[in-house]
Amino acid sequence: MTEEHRIQNEIRCAVSPYCTVFRVNVGEGRTADGRYFTTGVPKGFSDLFGVRHKDGRAVFIEVKTNSGRVRPEQKKFITKMRECGALAGICRSAEDAVNLLMEE
Template sequence: MTQEHKIQNDIRVAVSQHGCTIFRANVGKVKMENGRWFDTGLPRGFPDLFGWRHSDGKMFFIEVKNETGRLREDQKRFSKAISGHNVIYGVAHSVEDALKIVEEN
């Protein structure tokens, strides 16, 4: 089974070569060496990758899952909240899935 991290990296390379700017969103909390918690500030369920197409500036959000991965409830809520707005959202299990997502209108 492919690790999600590898799929994300492969998607980032392919999508950036496909005329888009793409970023990885690190979401969550991490306990630092000094004992304090660092919170990324992004809402729970925020997708793994986001960016825009150079052709028209349209924003996209991509949730990355491995072959057997499923959306958590907070990810489903994010998907529902963003639907109906003028952005692209999709779940990718592969580079091919991600390229189809960013090619949507």
């Protein structure tokens, strides 16, 4: 398990009293006959997404290690989601994620 996956699992446990979150699996590859494909979410889509229990507000959490770099597409996605009224941010710990969910 990578450090980012460990943090992601800690976040999922810590936020469960406050929201329902789902992990987004992304990737790319080739089919058996050689065709290229990518999964269905746009570049920059956050690692975790869901809904805050108290008000149904959308939640987007980009998980990073302490040294993890945020890609421009991720910054753009988070900015756009916040402009739309969602709770969205970069979280490097479970504490960061819980603090994000406490925003009004």
